[in-house]
Amino acid sequence: MISGFVFHPRLRGGPVPALLAAGDEVRASHGVSAKCAELLDRGRTADALDERTRTLGASIKKLVDERAAWGAHNRRTAAELLGQEGLSA
Numbered sequence: 001m002i003s004g005f006v007f008h009p010r011l012r013g014g015p016v017p018a019l020l021a022a023g024d025e026v027r028a029s030h031g032v033s034a035k036c037a038e039l040l041d042r043g044r045t046a047d048a049l050d051e052r053t054r055t056l057g058a059s060i061k062k063l064v065d066e067r068a069a070w071g072a073h074n075r076r077t078a079a080e081l082l083g084q085e086g087l088s089a
Helices: 015-021 024-029 034-041 045-067
Strands: none
Touching (some): 034 045
């Protein structure tokens, strides 16, 4: 599970109090949504990590989808394989 291992560097008093004291922008930059922060504040760490996992998973999926060309043709053409790149189809 990635969601519990992205806090760095060590924070005085631990990551939870530091995140709860931080602003929304700082929390968001660490993958901590408002819902996740609320769960942490209530002491529901496991639920907060589940929420953070969903948040990070959605962010990673979005990033990969934006940069991947899933339908792109990435194989060499027959002309390229034959060393005849100048041929037209």
